[in-house]
Every structure is written in C-alpha cells, then in structure tokens.
Amino acid sequence: MLDAIIQGILLGGYYAILAAGLSLMLGVTRFLNLAHGDLAVLAAYLIIYLVATWHMPILWAIVLMLPVMGLLGWALQAFLFARTMKGGFLLPLLTTFGLGAVIQNGIYGVFSSDVKSLGNFIGNLAWASWKLPGHISVGKLPVYIFVASVVVLVSLQLLLSFTKLGRAMRATTLDEEAAELSGIDARRIQRxxxxxxxxxxxxxxxxxxxxxxxxxxxxxxQLIFAFEAVVIGGIGSLWGTLAGGIVLGIAQSLGAKISPQLFQLFGHLVFLAVLWWRLKGSGSLGLGNLLRSLKGQSIKGESA
Amino acid sequence: MNGSGFTFDRWTPAGLRTVWTAAVLLAAFATAPLFLPATMVEKLTTLWIYILLAVVWNLLAGFAGLVSVGQQAFFGLSAYLTLRLVEWGLNPWLALVAAAFIAGAIAIPISLYALKLKGGEFAIATWVIAEVVRICVMFDPLVQGDTGNSLIALNAYAPDFRRDVTYWLGLVAMAGFLVLTFRVLRSKTGSAAQAVRDDEEAALSVGVSVMQTKRIIFVLAAFGTALAGSIWLASAITFLPRTNFGVQWTVFMLFMVLVGGLRTFEGPILGAVIFFVLQETFSSYGVWYLFGLGFIAIVFALALPDGLWGLIRKKRGGDLLPMGTLLRQVSVEKEAA
Known part of the structure; x- marks a missing residue:
C-alpha cells in the first residue's frame, strides 16, 4: 500500500513534466494540443535513434534533442497552429488531432511498430533501487525523474516570475489584446x-x-494522462500540474496493485470525479483552486 | 403571414429536384443486392457505415459545436451489447438493433455529465469516457480481455442472406439518418444548436434551452454512431475491444467531415465517398496511408476549412438542399389585389 503510494508520487513527477508543457500552451495560446503526447513520443524515438544507431551517450542525445524540439515547437506555432487559431477552438483541435495521426504513423513507417526503450542503454539505473525500512524499495530512476520535474518546475516558475519573457507570457495569458496594447508581440510570445x-x-x-x-x-x-494531471491540479496552475500528476499517479498505482487493468481505470475515474466536483461547485478549478479556497482566498466564479 | 407583407419559402425547385434524385438513387441502391456481385455489396455496406458516421459526427461537432473525440464509445458499445444480448438468447438481428437503442439510451446519463464541459475539456472527457467504457467492457468474461469475441450466431444464416440483410440494414440506417438530420437541422432545434455553438450565452438570452438542445443532438449522434457500430459488427462479425473502441474511428470521422465540408449537409456525404475511395485504393499502403489521411486533414484545416463542399457551393452558388428559410417581400400590387 505504502509502496504503491510512493511509486505513484514518483510517477507524478513524470506526469508533471508532460503536463506543464500542455498547461503552458493552454494558458498562453488558449488551445489544447492533442498531439502533445505524440510529440513527446517522437522526441523519445529520436533520442533512442541517436543512442542506439549513433552510439551517442544518452545525456548528449537528450541535450541535443531539446533545442531541436524547441525549434520544432516554434515552427509548428508559426506555420501551423497560428493559422488555425483564427477559426475558433474547433480547427486547432482538429489540426492537432490530425498532426497526432501524422506523427504516430510517421514513426511507425520509419521505425516500425516494435516496442522500444532507453532502458537498455542506462545500465543498472533501469533497475537500481534504494531499500527503505519495511521492505519498500524505491527505484533510483523514478526518484531522479521526480527530482528533475521539481527542477523543471522551479526553473519555469523563475522564468515566469523574473524574466521579461515570463512577464510577457503571463500578460498574454491574462489578456492578449491588452498585452499587445502594451507593446508585447503576442504572436512571438506564443511561438x-x-x-x-x-x-x-x-x-x-x-x-x-x-x-x-x-x-x-x-x-x-500520454496526452490523456497529461490532461488529467492538468485538470486535477487546476488549469493554469504550474505547481498544480505536479499536485495533479501525483494524485493521478497514486490513483493509477493503487489501481494497478489490485489488478493491472485498473491502472488506467482508477486514473480516469479520479479525473472524471474531479471534473464533476468542479462542476458541482461554484466553478472553482480543480485541486489547485480548492487548496487556495481552503486557505481562504476568494476565487472568481465562472458563470455556468 | 400576408399581414406583414412577407411570404416564407422553405423549399426551392432545385431542392425538390435533389430530393427526387436522392429518392431514385436510394431506390436503385435498395435493389443493388439483386444484381451486384457479393464483394460490391459488402463494399457498399461499408460506404453506408462511413456516410452514417460522417453525417452524425458533423451534426455533433460541426452544427452543434460539440467536438467529441470519444464517439467510439458508442460505436464499440453497441457491438459489445449485441454480443451480450445474443448471449442472453436474443435473435442476433434483433440484438443488433436493440443494442444501438440501448447504447443511445446510455448516452443520456453520459450527456448529463459531459455536456456541462466545453471545448478541449469536452473533447478529452468524451475520450476518457470512451476509454472507461472499453475497460469496463473488457472485464466481461464474454469479451475475454483483449481477445474479443465474434457474432457467430449470424453464421447460422446463409452467407447471401446475411450479406444482403446487413446491406439493407446499413442502407436504411444511413438514409434514415440523412432524413432525420435534415429535418432536425431545418427545425427549431437545429437553429438552436447552431446558436448555442456560436454563442451559448447569447442563445440563452433569446430563450434557447441550451442543455435540452445539446442533449437532443448528443443523444441523436450517439444513436447514429451506435447503429453504425452494430452494422459494422454484422459485416465484420469479429469484435476486438481495441479496434471497435479505437480512437481511429474519430480520426476517420474527422477526416470525412473536414474534407467534405464541416457545417454543411452535403459535405460529410461527399467526404465519406472520398474516404471510401481512398480506403479502397490506398489502404494497402498501411501506415503511410494513415499518415496521408492525417496530412490531408491538416491541409484542409489550413487551406480549405469549409471543405470541398464549401468550394462547390461557392462555384454553383448554393447548396443542393435548402437549409434556411427564403423570405420574400410580397410586392405592393399583389398585396393591394
């Protein structure tokens, strides 16, 4: 039981990294990127390719891949997403859904349908673990990933709070037109x-x-999981993605403890329950705002 | 209406011509199993399923703005329910139809939940609901987890009889939904749905009952998708949870509707025919064919968001069927006379 909860918390770190990007886009560009999970998998395939075929050290491959992904994101927004954003919320949804199909089948066509993993290239890190009292073993890799997620969120928080770009991003999130009036190039910020x-x-x-x-x-x-983490944690809240990811991770690993099929089902049910709870309430958004409201801060209710 | 000096027209001569042409075409297709080879009959059955799927998804996402990524919930559910009902001893043909009705009825409680969500949340929530339904269905020992099951009860009938009845079932369902969709779109509910899509609060302020309107469209679309799922099971016989509940069905619906023409009545039919032809010609290319479908969908979203029918409509200056109301001012002399 405790074992499953610890696994779930650590899994939440991975979800937070994936969900933070999705949440950031939801806030600033105001559309849901249905290809977010596929783009993550695309990056994973490219890293595996560099490591397996070019024998590149894994850390190098990741460091090389990140700017490439950044450029890809810039280009996607400039040439694809921005053009569909004029037509309401429908076209961006359909476009990113189509992009997902393109990426999935493109990967299949190039790399075949075989399952792949980086697990073979990271030595004993794949299974190394620390022993805790009470016969609980905690994998080193999940802990490192969790630490990485906290580092990522802290960096994002610093970026949003203290840099010019971060300020512009927050301004664009709050009010795109007002931001433009104050001299912010919203389209550049979105890219x-x-x-x-x-x-x-x-x-x-x-x-x-x-x-x-x-x-x-x-x-x-993975996209579904990321979105579930975003919603559970509260849309628009950066640290909420970590809270949401952890809640989702715990629900899933508790489910998996009962039966493997329950891994996904428990996560889905928690997500649907949180949404339901939110709808029944005064329009408060998920766990993040719930915690805030418990602290006594007022929330602007959404008109239902 | 003479008092106000206006007359209304809901039909145009061109619209009536379309209806008669469609009726003749349907009658001709109804006799097709009598003279067409068996493989053609099977292929046309698939086409009716595609048209049905495209028309109801367009009703839901295009006209009512309810972009669902989870319609496979109903497509798969009616196939599963058919197997369940047959297992309980119902005649397989009756089970196919009853399952679609039950799946449509299950859409009502789902709508109570899902319709409160909007935009991206609605899209993902419907998808998650479809996953939940699939996982629950896979717990039934009848489905045997990933293995699935088959509607072997249909094998009791002669292959020719089975094929022809499935074909007619598909044709009737497709034609029925074309008529139903047309009538709904021309009714108050249709106008209300589009008003809700464009601005929910504005629609509310002019007295549209938002939830009621959304619910009618959602349940209707679910029923149509479920019917398609039943007919698909009747022609494919096998039920594989991950295939029947697969999100690729939504990819197909999206492709047909985007290419044919979102928010048009004729577009999805055109899109389904194009999809059917592409499927017949290129599906042997496997994943690169699916890659191409996604790519074409993106190109249409960017360059031709109104689809091919939008282009044709511009060229010929109107639709084949009148969706709106033609308002004519009665000339002064006529009114005096």
Whole structure:
C-alpha cells in the first residue's frame, strides 16, 4: 500500500513534466494540443535513434534533442497552429488531432511498430533501487525523474516570475489584446511558449522512454494522462500540474496493485470525479483552486 | 403571414429536384443486392457505415459545436451489447438493433455529465469516457480481455442472406439518418444548436434551452454512431475491444467531415465517398496511408476549412438542399389585389 503510494508520487513527477508543457500552451495560446503526447513520443524515438544507431551517450542525445524540439515547437506555432487559431477552438483541435495521426504513423513507417526503450542503454539505473525500512524499495530512476520535474518546475516558475519573457507570457495569458496594447508581440510570445512546451515534451519523452516501453501509438494515452494531471491540479496552475500528476499517479498505482487493468481505470475515474466536483461547485478549478479556497482566498466564479 | 407583407419559402425547385434524385438513387441502391456481385455489396455496406458516421459526427461537432473525440464509445458499445444480448438468447438481428437503442439510451446519463464541459475539456472527457467504457467492457468474461469475441450466431444464416440483410440494414440506417438530420437541422432545434455553438450565452438570452438542445443532438449522434457500430459488427462479425473502441474511428470521422465540408449537409456525404475511395485504393499502403489521411486533414484545416463542399457551393452558388428559410417581400400590387 505504502509502496504503491510512493511509486505513484514518483510517477507524478513524470506526469508533471508532460503536463506543464500542455498547461503552458493552454494558458498562453488558449488551445489544447492533442498531439502533445505524440510529440513527446517522437522526441523519445529520436533520442533512442541517436543512442542506439549513433552510439551517442544518452545525456548528449537528450541535450541535443531539446533545442531541436524547441525549434520544432516554434515552427509548428508559426506555420501551423497560428493559422488555425483564427477559426475558433474547433480547427486547432482538429489540426492537432490530425498532426497526432501524422506523427504516430510517421514513426511507425520509419521505425516500425516494435516496442522500444532507453532502458537498455542506462545500465543498472533501469533497475537500481534504494531499500527503505519495511521492505519498500524505491527505484533510483523514478526518484531522479521526480527530482528533475521539481527542477523543471522551479526553473519555469523563475522564468515566469523574473524574466521579461515570463512577464510577457503571463500578460498574454491574462489578456492578449491588452498585452499587445502594451507593446508585447503576442504572436512571438506564443511561438516562444510552444517552443518551451515542446522542450518540456521532449524531456518528458526521454523520461518515459527510460522508465518504460514505448511504441508509435503510446502518445494519445500520454496526452490523456497529461490532461488529467492538468485538470486535477487546476488549469493554469504550474505547481498544480505536479499536485495533479501525483494524485493521478497514486490513483493509477493503487489501481494497478489490485489488478493491472485498473491502472488506467482508477486514473480516469479520479479525473472524471474531479471534473464533476468542479462542476458541482461554484466553478472553482480543480485541486489547485480548492487548496487556495481552503486557505481562504476568494476565487472568481465562472458563470455556468 | 400576408399581414406583414412577407411570404416564407422553405423549399426551392432545385431542392425538390435533389430530393427526387436522392429518392431514385436510394431506390436503385435498395435493389443493388439483386444484381451486384457479393464483394460490391459488402463494399457498399461499408460506404453506408462511413456516410452514417460522417453525417452524425458533423451534426455533433460541426452544427452543434460539440467536438467529441470519444464517439467510439458508442460505436464499440453497441457491438459489445449485441454480443451480450445474443448471449442472453436474443435473435442476433434483433440484438443488433436493440443494442444501438440501448447504447443511445446510455448516452443520456453520459450527456448529463459531459455536456456541462466545453471545448478541449469536452473533447478529452468524451475520450476518457470512451476509454472507461472499453475497460469496463473488457472485464466481461464474454469479451475475454483483449481477445474479443465474434457474432457467430449470424453464421447460422446463409452467407447471401446475411450479406444482403446487413446491406439493407446499413442502407436504411444511413438514409434514415440523412432524413432525420435534415429535418432536425431545418427545425427549431437545429437553429438552436447552431446558436448555442456560436454563442451559448447569447442563445440563452433569446430563450434557447441550451442543455435540452445539446442533449437532443448528443443523444441523436450517439444513436447514429451506435447503429453504425452494430452494422459494422454484422459485416465484420469479429469484435476486438481495441479496434471497435479505437480512437481511429474519430480520426476517420474527422477526416470525412473536414474534407467534405464541416457545417454543411452535403459535405460529410461527399467526404465519406472520398474516404471510401481512398480506403479502397490506398489502404494497402498501411501506415503511410494513415499518415496521408492525417496530412490531408491538416491541409484542409489550413487551406480549405469549409471543405470541398464549401468550394462547390461557392462555384454553383448554393447548396443542393435548402437549409434556411427564403423570405420574400410580397410586392405592393399583389398585396393591394
């Protein structure tokens, strides 16, 4: 039981990295990127390719891949997403959904449908663990990934709080038109945001490939998990993605403890329950705002 | 209406011509199993399923703005329910139809939940619901987890009879839903749905009952998708949870509707025919074919968001069927006379 909860918390770190990028895009560009999980898997495949075929050290491969993902994000926003954003929320959804199909089947076509993993290339890190009292063993890799997620979120927080770019991103999130009136080039900020989101997706992809097996169609499930983490944690809250990821991770690993099929089901049910709870309430958004409201801060209710 | 000096017209001569042409075409297709080879009959059955799927998804996502990524929930559910009902001893043909009705009824409680969500949340929540339904269905020993099951009860009938009845079932379901969708879109509910899509609060302020309207469309679309799922099971016989509940069905619906023309009545039919032809010609290319489908969908979203029918409509200056109301001012002399 305690074992499952610790595993779940650590799993939440991975979800937080994936969900932070999705959440950032939701906030600044105001659309849901349905290909987010597929882009993470794409990055994972490219890293595996560099490591397996070019015998590149794994850390080098990841460091090389992150700027590539950033450039890809910039280009996607500039040439694809920005053009569909004019037509309401429908076209971006459909476009990113189509992009997902392109990425999945493109990966399949190039790399075949075999399951792949970085687990073979990280030596004993794949299974090394610390022994805790009470016969609990904690894998080193999940702990490192969790630490990485905290580092990522702290960096993002610093970026948003103290840099000019971060300020512009927050301004664009709050009110795009007002931001433009104050001299912010919102379209540039949106491109930068998607670039950052793709770097995060690349990082999440690397983490995913290290801790589990992937195949070309792994992406959609990861997108669902990321979105669940975002909603559970509260849309628009950076640290909420970690809280949401942890809650999702715990639900899943508790489910998996009962039966393997329950891994996904428990996570889905928690997500649907949180959404339901939110709808029944005064429109408060998920756990993040719930915690805030418990602290006594007022929340602007959404008109239902 | 003469008092106000206006007359309304809901039909145009061109629209009536379309209806008659469609009726003749449907009658001709109804007799097709009598003279077409068996493989053609099977292929046309698939086409009816595609048209049905495209038309109901367009009703849901295009006209009502409810972009669901989880319609496979109903597509798979009716196939599963058919197997369940047959297992309980129902005649397989009855089970196919009853399952679609039950799946449509299950959409009502789901709508109570899902319709409160909007945009991206609605899209993901419907997807998650579809996953939950799939996982629950896989717990039934009848489905045997990933292995699935088959509607072997249909094998009791002669292959020719089975094929032809499935074909007619598909044709009737498709034609029925074309008529139903057309009537709904021309009704108050259709106008209300589009008003809700464009601005929910504005629609509310002019007295549209938002939830009621959304629910009618959602349940109707679910029922149509479930019917398609039943007919698919009747022609494919096998039920594989990950295939029947696969998100690729939504990819197909999206492709057909985007290419044919979102928010048009004729577009999805055109899109389904194009998809059917592409499937017949290129599906042997496997993943690169699916890659191409996604790519074409993106190109259409970027360059031709109104789809091919949007282009045709511009060229010929109107739709084949009148969706709106033609308002004519009665000339002064006529009114005096």
């Amino acid at each position: 930068a945001t998607v670039a950052i989101a793709m770097v995060l997706a690349g990082l999440a992809g690397a983490a995913l490939a290290m801790r589990s097996l992937i195949n070309p169609y792994t992406g959609p499930t």
